[in-house]
Amino acid sequence: MSTKESERNSSAQQTLDILFEISQLLNTQLDKATLATCIGMVESGVNPEALAAVVQELRREGANAAQISGSTLPLR
Amino acid sequence: MSTSLDPLVHTFVPASRIDPSLKDDLVAHCHDILRSHIGHRTDSSFSQLADLAKRRLLQLSPSGASASTFTALASKLLDQPVLSKKQEAILFLYTLSSLNAHQQTSLPSSIPSHRQPVQAQTTTPQPQSAAMGEDRTRSNAARLQEFRAQRGTPLIDESALVRDTLYLMQGISGKYVRFASSEDDEKSLTFTSDPRFTINPPTRTLIHRLAELGYLYSRVETFVRERENMPGVGMIEQSLCHYLQTQLTEYYRLIAVLETQLASSNPNENNASSPNPAEATGLSLRRLDVWVNEWRLRMRMMSVCVEGARDTHGGALVNLIHSYTDNGDPFIRKFTDELLEEVSRPFFVTLHKWLFSGELYDPFEEFFVNADSSLGHVPYVHPSSLPGGINQLSSEGMFPGFGDSDDMTGSSQKLWETKYRFRKDMLPMFVGESFGKKIFSTGKSLNFIRYSCLDSDWVITREKMSNTGGTLQYGDIGGLERSIDAAYQLASQRLFEVFIDKFKLLDHLSALKSFLLLGHGDFADQLMETLGPSLSRPAQSLYRHNLTANLETAIRSSNAQKDPTDVLRRLDARMLEYSHGEIGWDVFTLEYKVDPPLDTVLDNGAMEKYLKLFRHLWQMKRIEKALDTGWLRVTGSARTFIQLPEYESEWHKIRVTLHEMIHFIRQLEAYCRVEVIECSWNSLLEFLNKKDGDLDALIEAHRTYLERTTKKILLVNPKPGKEEILLRQLSELFNLILQFREVTDTFYNYCLSESARRDQQMDNVRGVYTGAAKDSPSHDLPSGILERLQECGSGFSEKVQTMVQQLQVHPDLDCRFLGIRLSFSDYYRPKKDSSVKS
Numbered sequence: 001m002s003t004k005e006s007e008r009n010s011s012a013q014q015t016l017d018i019l020f021e022i023s024q025l026l027n028t029q030l031d032k033a034t035l036a037t038c039i040g041m042v043e044s045g046v047n048p049e050a051l052a053a054v055v056q057e058l059r060r061e062g063a064n065a066a067q068i069s070g071s072t073l074p075l076r
Numbered sequence: 077m078s079t080s081l082d083p084l085v086h087t088f089v090p091a092s093r094i095d096p097s098l099k100d101d102l103v104a105h106c107h108d109i110l111r112s113h114i115g116h117r118t119d120s121s122f123s124q125l126a127d128l129a130k131r132r133l134l135q136l137s138p139s140g141a142s143a144s145t146f147t148a149l150a151s152k153l154l155d156q157p158v159l160s161k162k163q164e165a166i167l168f169l170y171t172l173s174s175l176n177a178h179q180q181t182s183l184p185s186s187i188p189s190h191r192q193p194v195q196a197q198t199t200t201p202q203p204q205s206a207a208m209g210e211d212r213t214r215s216n217a218a219r220l221q222e223f224r225a226q227r228g229t230p231l232i233d234e235s236a237l238v239r240d241t242l243y244l245m246q247g248i249s250g251k252y253v254r255f256a257s258s259e260d261d262e263k264s265l266t267f268t269s270d271p272r273f274t275i276n277p278p279t280r281t282l283i284h285r286l287a288e289l290g291y292l293y294s295r296v297e298t299f300v301r302e303r304e305n306m307p308g309v310g311m312i313e314q315s316l317c318h319y320l321q322t323q324l325t326e327y328y329r330l331i332a333v334l335e336t337q338l339a340s341s342n343p344n345e346n347n348a349s350s351p352n353p354a355e356a357t358g359l360s361l362r363r364l365d366v367w368v369n370e371w372r373l374r375m376r377m378m379s380v381c382v383e384g385a386r387d388t389h390g391g392a393l394v395n396l397i398h399s400y401t402d403n404g405d406p407f408i409r410k411f412t413d414e415l416l417e418e419v420s421r422p423f424f425v426t427l428h429k430w431l432f433s434g435e436l437y438d439p440f441e442e443f444f445v446n447a448d449s450s451l452g453h454v455p456y457v458h459p460s461s462l463p464g465g466i467n468q469l470s471s472e473g474m475f476p477g478f479g480d481s482d483d484m485t486g487s488s489q490k491l492w493e494t495k496y497r498f499r500k501d502m503l504p505m506f507v508g509e510s511f512g513k514k515i516f517s518t519g520k521s522l523n524f525i526r527y528s529c530l531d532s533d534w535v536i537t538r539e540k541m542s543n544t545g546g547t548l549q550y551g552d553i554g555g556l557e558r559s560i561d562a563a564y565q566l567a568s569q570r571l572f573e574v575f576i577d578k579f580k581l582l583d584h585l586s587a588l589k590s591f592l593l594l595g596h597g598d599f600a601d602q603l604m605e606t607l608g609p610s611l612s613r614p615a616q617s618l619y620r621h622n623l624t625a626n627l628e629t630a631i632r633s634s635n636a637q638k639d640p641t642d643v644l645r646r647l648d649a650r651m652l653e654y655s656h657g658e659i660g661w662d663v664f665t666l667e668y669k670v671d672p673p674l675d676t677v678l679d680n681g682a683m684e685k686y687l688k689l690f691r692h693l694w695q696m697k698r699i700e701k702a703l704d705t706g707w708l709r710v711t712g713s714a715r716t717f718i719q720l721p722e723y724e725s726e727w728h729k730i731r732v733t734l735h736e737m738i739h740f741i742r743q744l745e746a747y748c749r750v751e752v753i754e755c756s757w758n759s760l761l762e763f764l765n766k767k768d769g770d771l772d773a774l775i776e777a778h779r780t781y782l783e784r785t786t787k788k789i790l791l792v793n794p795k796p797g798k799e800e801i802l803l804r805q806l807s808e809l810f811n812l813i814l815q816f817r818e819v820t821d822t823f824y825n826y827c828l829s830e831s832a833r834r835d836q837q838m839d840n841v842r843g844v845y846t847g848a849a850k851d852s853p854s855h856d857l858p859s860g861i862l863e864r865l866q867e868c869g870s871g872f873s874e875k876v877q878t879m880v881q882q883l884q885v886h887p888d889l890d891c892r893f894l895g896i897r898l899s900f901s902d903y904y905r906p907k908k909d910s911s912v913k914s
Contacts, residue, residue, distance in 0.1 A: 008158070015156040019165060022149050025133060025142050026173035034087050039165050041081075046110060048161075048168035054081075054106045056175045058088035061102060065091040 030055070081106050122163050126150050129170045235338070237279065238359055242334055244287040245368070247294035253283055255290070282361045289368055292375035293327065296320055299382040310390050310440035311422035319418040320378055330371060334364065370407070377411055390442025391502030394420050398505050423504065431515055431563050434522025436496070444502035445516055447495060496520050506553055514564045517770040521567040524771060528673035529574050568770040575774065579674050580642075582764065585778070587643040588668055588678075592690045593753055593785075594697060596636050603630035604701050611660030615651065618660050623649040627666075646670065661698060666690055676771065677778050685782050689789060693748065699810050700741050703734065706817050709824055710734055719831045726862060730820055733869035737813050740876060740898060747894045752788040755890075756781045788890050791883070802886075805879050809872065816868035823861050877904040 016036055023030050030038065038055065042048050085092050085102045092099035129150075130143045153162055240250025249255050252275065275283075303309050303317045337359045377400070384396040397419060400412040422442070429437045436447050496516070503512040575581045590596040606626045610618060627649040631637055636644070646669045654663040665687055670678045710731050717723060760781040764774075786792070791802035839845070876898065883895030898904065 011156060012158045015153065015158045018149050018153045018156065019169070022146060022153070022166070023169050025146055025149070026129065026169050027136055027176060028169055028172045029176065030172070031087075034084065037083055038168060039159070042164045042168050043159060043161055045161075048164040049171045050110045050112060052168050052171035052175055054109050055084070055088070055172055057109060058085060058102065058106065062089040062091075065089050065098075 125166055132174055238338060238361055241283055241286045244290040246331060247290045289372055289375055292379045296378045296382050310442045312390050312393055312419055312442050315422055316419050319415055391444045391504050394423055394504045430519040434519050434526055444499050446497045446499050511560055514560055518564045518567045521571045521770050525571060525574055571771050572767045583643060588686055591647055592666055592668055592686045594693045599630055599634040599636040600697055602634045604697060606630055611664055613660055615654035615658045615660055615663045618651060620650055677775050682782055685786050689786055696745055699813055702817050703738050706820055707734055717827050717831050719834045720827055743897045748789050751890050752785055756784045791891055794887055809875050812868055812872050819864045880904045
């Protein structure tokens, strides 16, 4: 049981790695954690294109907020 | 779902961690977006998606390395068991990536922002500063775009233009771009000046390029339409139209495919998330340009053909197309080859008909053989109606037969020479001129065998045999040449056989030689003997029936009676048209009648030459005969005139002169017979035995034979202006001889009566009464008779001398040889006046 669990984990890890690589290739500028979250959402049935729009929107929002507040915090 | 949104919001907007209201706002906004209907792709498979992603990757890094990496990763991902929605995951990444790209290059406002009111609440000066911030990095294109946006004239959506262009390619005006049809049929494009839209110059150029197709298309199509409705369009043109039509159908197919493509991309047009649908779905003006490129070339070729077809016709059209096959571009070569294969098909059908049955089936005058319809036989017989046509024609041809000789003698020759004409401009170049001539001659021969020689059975059999041998076509030029050669050989062989075996050409030729050229010596002698007395009478006292009766007698009493009756019945004697004062010798002529189809070879011109030769030879014969009889008298005179010793020397002189004349005429005759007629005849026989070449060659050979004979017998000098000079001298000589004969006769008669008188006197002296003594010493020697004799003799010698001199520098070798013959012992050497005066 535990071996199966770990196997599953490792394969999930592997999948995530692959997806991350693809994401980097495509220059999506997502970090691993966010990617995991997003993939999770897609898995749960969220419309992927809409999700992409959300991410985009949030990024812009974040940039705006950072500019307005003059904050030196990085975007991510 | 909201729970998983939170970390996202936290990650991207750090400020939301401390500001729950902002966070809630954002989360709500995100929910809005998620619930919207962005990007419900209907028909994307994984591979399609992968392709899109790869294209995107190529944009990012053109090297292609990342694309292959992506392929590897994608396949690895597919192997993973964990995810259930791999495709969606990739789609997410891809969309994000492409959105990113847009963010970088295009205006941020391209996504309609639902967030606007919220922004206004919280961050009022934001847009300006954002614009300011981005101003530095924007390209000129972007600025231009913005300028346009401010002017309120946005670019027309490309897909609309693509639709228009598709219309344009079919020659139909579109919504934004239309053809301006001015008077002179030249179409030009106009762009509707709709104030709401602009089309930028590059796009215009592109549309122009594409619209060329539409223009060409409409030209080709108009041509095809025109020809469809026009009566009397040649078969070659018809097949050209057919080919063009097939090509146009292909073109329609292409348009249909393109339209489907356009339709399938349409749903995305409304999609706000993909502002550049063409890129995503595959039909843009540029792509269109690439796809129709080959067609543009093809259309151009077709249009060129159409242009050419306007003023050329038939074989010339094939020629025109053939001239494009010599092209280095394999595409053009292939296209024209196909086209030619198609277009030349009717040509080859006609060729086959012509080559194997001698029938010209060419209702639109497209073949390079042209029939003169004003002459005789119906030129256009449809193949299916051939047998009936032949029977009818042959029965028609039978009856006129011998009826009207003048009419019939002309027709056959004319038929052969002018019924069909060779039109060089219509001859397809791939056939070649020598082969064209062969084809022409073959068909003509067959046609001639069929109609003029009434030997259609053979032709039909041949045609049937040849039908099994496959068809002629453009692709097989080698085979074509072989079959042309074979057909040519067969046809000409057959024509020879027909002429020699069936129509006994050789018999007729030799009959002409023996009768008209006086080859039968005994016959000529007999004729001369029976006719001689009556010919000295004035021409008007001669009657044709007498002449023919004499001719009959001559034939019967000579060896000529053994000749075939077919030959003899053609022989006829008649008089030429005479004027007052001419005697029988001037107008009498023999005639040999030929009927069709022999008169193809023995045409009117040839017969005239024969007659001319006959008259000359006949005159020669007459002189010879006259000299013969003269000689008979003169030789006997020595004994007869023993009573007249004072004239002994005169008689001697006469004998010498007479001998000279006889020598002259004998040499001349021998020359004509041996050197000229027989030699020419031999070469003609050689040609006939070879049986090579067609009827034209036969005619040519006979013509050469006759030409040569005439030239040499009449001693024609090829120098212009001097042709007849020797002939004139010859006839002067003949006249001189005749005069001399006359004078000699007078002298003879005088001598005869004188000697009779003396005999009587001596009888009286002896006391024998032999009649009433005529005391009156009769008339004296007619005055001047001796002088005239002298004159004739010396004049003759002088004339012969000048003639020999001229003969010795005659350009013709045989004539020069005659000169040598005449003066074999150097008798007529120049500057020998003393010795000539005998």
